[in-house]
Amino acid sequence: MGKQLLLDKINVPGIRTYEVYRKEGGYASVEKALKTMTPDDIVNEVKTSGLKGRGGAGFPMGMKWSFIDKKSGKPRHLVCNADESEPGTFKDRFLMEYIPHLLIEGMIVSSFALEAHRSYIYIRGEYMWVYKILQNAIKEAYAAGWLGKNILGTGYDLELNVHVGGGAYICGEETALIESLEGKRGNPRIKPPFPAISGLWQNPTVVNNVESISAVPWMILNGGAEYAKIGTEKSTGTKLISASGHIKKPGVYEIELGISVDEFINSDEYCGGMLNERPLKALVPGGSSVPILPAHLIYKTANGEDRMMSYESMSDGGFASGSMIGSGGFIVYNDTTCVVRNTWNFSRFYHHESCGQCSPCREGTGWLEKVLHRIETGHGREEDIDLLWSIQARIEGNTICPLGDAAAWPVAAAIRHFRDEFEYHVRFPEKIKNRDHFVEEPFEKVKHLLAKATV
Amino acid sequence: MDRTHRIHQDINMTPELMATINELLSHYPEDKPKSALLPILHEVQDAHDNWLSVELMDKVAEIIGIRPIEVYEVVSFYTMFNQRPIGKFMFEFCQTSCCATRGVEDLMDYTCSKLGVGIGEPTADGLFEVRGVECLGACGYAPMMQLGDTFKEHLTKEKIDQLIDDCKAGKVELHYKVNHG
Numbered sequence: 177m178g179k180q181l182l183l184d185k186i187n188v189p190g191i192r193t194y195e196v197y198r199k200e201g202g203y204a205s206v207e208k209a210l211k212t213m214t215p216d217d218i219v220n221e222v223k224t225s226g227l228k229g230r231g232g233a234g235f236p237m238g239m240k241w242s243f244i245d246k247k248s249g250k251p252r253h254l255v256c257n258a259d260e261s262e263p264g265t266f267k268d269r270f271l272m273e274y275i276p277h278l279l280i281e282g283m284i285v286s287s288f289a290l291e292a293h294r295s296y297i298y299i300r301g302e303y304m305w306v307y308k309i310l311q312n313a314i315k316e317a318y319a320a321g322w323l324g325k326n327i328l329g330t331g332y333d334l335e336l337n338v339h340v341g342g343g344a345y346i347c348g349e350e351t352a353l354i355e356s357l358e359g360k361r362g363n364p365r366i367k368p369p370f371p372a373i374s375g376l377w378q379n380p381t382v383v384n385n386v387e388s389i390s391a392v393p394w395m396i397l398n399g400g401a402e403y404a405k406i407g408t409e410k411s412t413g414t415k416l417i418s419a420s421g422h423i424k425k426p427g428v429y430e431i432e433l434g435i436s437v438d439e440f441i442n443s444d445e446y447c448g449g450m451l452n453e454r455p456l457k458a459l460v461p462g463g464s465s466v467p468i469l470p471a472h473l474i475y476k477t478a479n480g481e482d483r484m485m486s487y488e489s490m491s492d493g494g495f496a497s498g499s500m501i502g503s504g505g506f507i508v509y510n511d512t513t514c515v516v517r518n519t520w521n522f523s524r525f526y527h528h529e530s531c532g533q534c535s536p537c538r539e540g541t542g543w544l545e546k547v548l549h550r551i552e553t554g555h556g557r558e559e560d561i562d563l564l565w566s567i568q569a570r571i572e573g574n575t576i577c578p579l580g581d582a583a584a585w586p587v588a589a590a591i592r593h594f595r596d597e598f599e600y601h602v603r604f605p606e607k608i609k610n611r612d613h614f615v616e617e618p619f620e621k622v623k624h625l626l627a628k629a630t631v
Numbered sequence: 632m633d634r635t636h637r638i639h640q641d642i643n644m645t646p647e648l649m650a651t652i653n654e655l656l657s658h659y660p661e662d663k664p665k666s667a668l669l670p671i672l673h674e675v676q677d678a679h680d681n682w683l684s685v686e687l688m689d690k691v692a693e694i695i696g697i698r699p700i701e702v703y704e705v706v707s708f709y710t711m712f713n714q715r716p717i718g719k720f721m722f723e724f725c726q727t728s729c730c731a732t733r734g735v736e737d738l739m740d741y742t743c744s745k746l747g748v749g750i751g752e753p754t755a756d757g758l759f760e761v762r763g764v765e766c767l768g769a770c771g772y773a774p775m776m777q778l779g780d781t782f783k784e785h786l787t788k789e790k791i792d793q794l795i796d797d798c799k800a801g802k803v804e805l806h807y808k809v810n811h812g
Contacts, residue, residue, distance in 0.1 A: 263727045263766040294660070301673065301711045302767050304780035305807035312809040337658040342669050342709025345765070359668035359701070361708040377663060418771060420729040426771035464728060464766075507729055507770065521728050525765050531708075611736065 178432040178445075179406055181394040181414050182387070186274055192309070194316035197277040203322055205393035209285045210330045213396070218289035222392065224400030226412035231257055231348070231385030232463060232503040233578075234487055238400075243372035244290055245380040252292040253381045255357065256283060256389050258299040259341055259348040262463035263525060264505025267416035268386035270428040272299070272306050276313035280336065282389035284322060285396055287334050290382055297338040297386075298353050310338045345529035349577045350383040351375075352531065363533050364577035387416050407433035411486035415501070417446075421508035424448035437461075437483045438475045441508065454510040455620075458594075461490055462502020464522050465582030467589030468515070469499050495589065511618040515597050517611065519590040520548035526583035537580040540571040544587055551598060554605030561598045565591055600626055638716060640684035644694075648678050652694060664695050668705055671695065672712055677806065681721070682713040710764070718753035718760025720798045720805075723777040726763040729770035735786075738774055739763060742791050758798065779805030 190196035197203075209218055223238030244252060256279065260268040272279055279297065287295045299307050314336055317323045325333050339357055341347050347356045351365035354376050375381025391413060395403045404412045411433035420426045423441065425448040431440065440446045441456070450456055459469045477483050478497035483490070490501040509518070527541040544567055547560050568584035575581070591598060597619055601608050604625060610616065651674050652667075659666040668691075675691055676683050683691075688702040695702075706712040724730070724739050739761060743749060746759050753760040769775045772784035783794060797803050 260768050261766060264729060264770050266768045266770055266772075269768050300768070301669075301709070302777055304673075308780070308807050308809050335658075339658070339666075340670050340673060342672070342705070343711035343764075344709050356669065357666060358663070359665035359697075359705065361704055377660070420770035420773065421732060426773075428771065460728075505770070509732065513732055518728055518732070521726070521731050525727050528765050 178430070178435065179414060180430045181403075181406075182271060182278065182390055182416060183275075183428075183430045191275050192273075192277075192313075194277060194313065194320060197275070198320070202277050203281050205396040206281060206284050206288075206322060207328065209288055209396050210328050210332055215289045215291050218285065218392075218396065221395050221400035222289070225391075225395050225403035226400075226410075227388060227391055227395075227403065228411070228487060229385055230387035230391075230415065230504070232262060232465075234501070237384060237388050240372070240384070241290060241382060243370065244382055245373050246291065248380065250379045251294065252290055253376045253379055254283065254287045254290050254292045254295040255350075255353065255376060255381060255383045256295070256297040256386055257348060257350065257353055257383050258297050258303070258386045259345075259353060260303075260386070260503075261300055261345040261348050261529075262465065262503045262505050263522070264420060264460060264463045264507045265418050265503040266420075267418045267428050267504060269303055269306055270418075271386055271390055271416070272303075272310055276310050277317065278390045278393065279310075279386055280313055280317050280322070282392040283336055284317075284327070284334060285392050286382075286384070286389050287336070288332055292382075293333050294335045295337075296357060296376075297336070298347070298357055299338055299340055300347070301341045301343045304340070307338060307340045314338060344531075345525075346531045346577070346579060349579065352577065353383060354381065361531070363531050364579075366576055408484070408486050408488070410488045411501075415485070415504055417485070417504045417506050419447050419506045419508070421506075422451040422454065422510035422513070423508045424451055431485055433486045434489075435485050436475075437485060440485055440506075441474075447508070450508070450510055452510075454512065456508065457511045457513055458509040458515060460499075460505070460507040460509075460586075462500045463505035464507075464525065465578075465585055466500040466502045467495050467498070467585055468519075468593065469589075470593040473497050473593075495585070496592075499589070511620055512612075512615040514552070514608075514614045514619075515590050515594040516548065516552050516601050519587055520545065520552045522586045523548050523583065526579065530579060530583070534575040534580065536571045536574040537583065540567050540580070541583045543567050544571075544583065548587070551601045552608070554601070554608055556598075556602040556605070558602055560602065561591060561595065564598075596623060596626055637685065640679060640682070640687055640716075642684075642687055642690055643678070644690065645678070648674065649694075656695075665697050665701065668695060668697070668702065669709070672702075672706065676712060680716065680719075682716050684714075716753075716757070718758060720759050720778065720803065722759065722761045723764045723767075724761065725765070725767040725769065725773070725775055725777075727766035727770075729766075730773040730775060733773040735774035738786055738788065738791065741788050742795075745791070745795065759795070778803070780807035 228234040347362040352362040356362045371381040477492045523544040527545040532538045568587040571580045572584040692699040692702045775784040
């Protein structure tokens with residue numbers, strides 16, 4: 177059993193309530209931080225921990241904190257990104273639903289470190305019941321004196337509220353999230369200025385993921401150096417993985433970074449192996465936007481080394497033969513999956529979620545969806561595969577925010593690793609009429625047709 | 632928004648609703664009331680049969696003290712705000728990858744044919760509507776749907792049958808209430 181810092185108390189009955197959470201040692205890090213540490217001490221512990229932002233981008237949290245503008249004298253804000261919308265990801269919901277006070281505790285300590293007096297948790301609108309759970313937990317924390325004026329008699333004031341979104345993936349991008357928190361459409365801002373200089377209401381703002389903030393209490397109680405001992409040198413700590421797809425035990429797992437992908441998929445402690453013992457075909461290891469990996473690059477890297485659940489091993493080989501750990505949205509596909517259909521599915525998602533500001537993304541995601549749809553439904557043309565490649569290449573890097581990249585990468589990776597499957601769709605439209613074509617006849621069984629037809 | 636044929640909506644800003652709105656406004660600095668717009672729209676929509684007419688949006692603008700266009704542009708951007716009346720029990724199936732690989736398309740076909748409607752058309756009695764939406768964040772519990780404030784997960788045809796019966800019998804609570812029990 178690996179070490180658990182976030183979910184260790186998740187099975188304690190009643191841990192959702194303030195009384196039980198407090199009895200189990202909750203809020204001890206607030207006492208320690210506010211009474212015995214300076215804000216800079218806390219920033220240093222977080223820097224020492226080496227924690228990389230758990231929302232997906234993996235930017236070091238301590239470094240992000242150190243960028244916040246303290247010179248201007250403007251009010252500062254901490255905003256927790258609980259917009260969790262990356263397909264394949266449902267870990268933050270799990271934390272907030274079952275142990276909401278852990279996030280609130282982390283928000284208090286982190287706000288103190290940033291010397292912020294007005295902080296928000298921005299939660300996606302679809303998690304409406306979790307929004308209500310958090311509202312209730314915040315009320316409990318106010319009543320117990322952990323929020324409000326002069327917390328623990330230290331003179332530190334903090335107003336914490338939860339803000340609910342309206343159903344828009346783009347609001348997970350930090351500047352779109354800030355726009356939405358200001359009551360506007362979720363259109364990402366041009367950077368610079370970065371939020372650390374000019375964020376919410378033009379004030380210096382830090383935006384961190386739920387899981388990142390929830391790790392702070394442990395770091396304060398045990399030290400950043402202790403945290404850094406967990407995991408690998410470059411991937412410190414534990415990570416929540418949202419496991420889904422064709423596995424026996426989908427769910428949220430806390431892993432020590434650095435265990436092998438083989439162990440994660442096949443051990444009973446985690447995913448429990450492949451559903452119905454069907455063969456593994458592909459893996460999206462870090463949410464829909466990261467490159468899909470074909471079977472031969474899942475357990476081993478291109479160099480033949482074991483593939484590990486860590487930032488460095490998952491991205492080993494770059495986009496040519498690697499992927500990214502991203503948000504930890506770990507989607508496993510067996511041989512009944514159609515990669516073309518799945519890529520079309522992702523493209524439909526990005527087309528729907530594009531905010532429409534930048535033409536390459538607004539138009540390009542629609543073209544990707546259309547072309548993929550016609551290939552998947554048997555109307556594809558020989559040149560469509562190259563057309564897809566050219567569209568995705570013209571979106572990537574040409575937009576204000578990373579949604580364009582996120583839409584382009586899955587298409588590029590699917591063509592890179594599964595080009596023969598696209599060719600099969602174009603050349604044998606009669607074989608793919610039924611949407612369950614590979615359920616009835618997995619691609620492995622029919623791919624020989626491709627070779628024959630070229631003779 | 633249908634500009635030629637507007638559907639009438641009774642506007643009822645009850646004292647309870649106004650108290651909630653004022654509470655939400657207090658979560659933001661006094662000079663930033665617009666920030667409360669999204670949370671307020673959810674509350675107002677919930678209290679008005681889950682949709683927002685132009686007149687209701689204008690009312691929200693007036694209460695917050697912003698221009699009507701600032702409300703329209705937000706309502707039209709976010710998928711959770713409805714600009715027309717919708718079925719009371721809106722079955723919003725997640726259609727994204729993980730749910731799709733675990734059979735959501737078959738379930739949507741099943742539900743539509745059982746209710747005798749297509750996607751996005753309410754049943755004649757106004758009770759039900761089926762929609763396909765994008766990833767709801769329940770990938771490990773696929774296939775699933777959103778119904779009101781909560782999720783219905785690990786769906787099967789049998790569970791859909793049961794759910795439809797429960798909705799008809801008035802046993803389904805759309806709004807979640809925190810209960811520690």
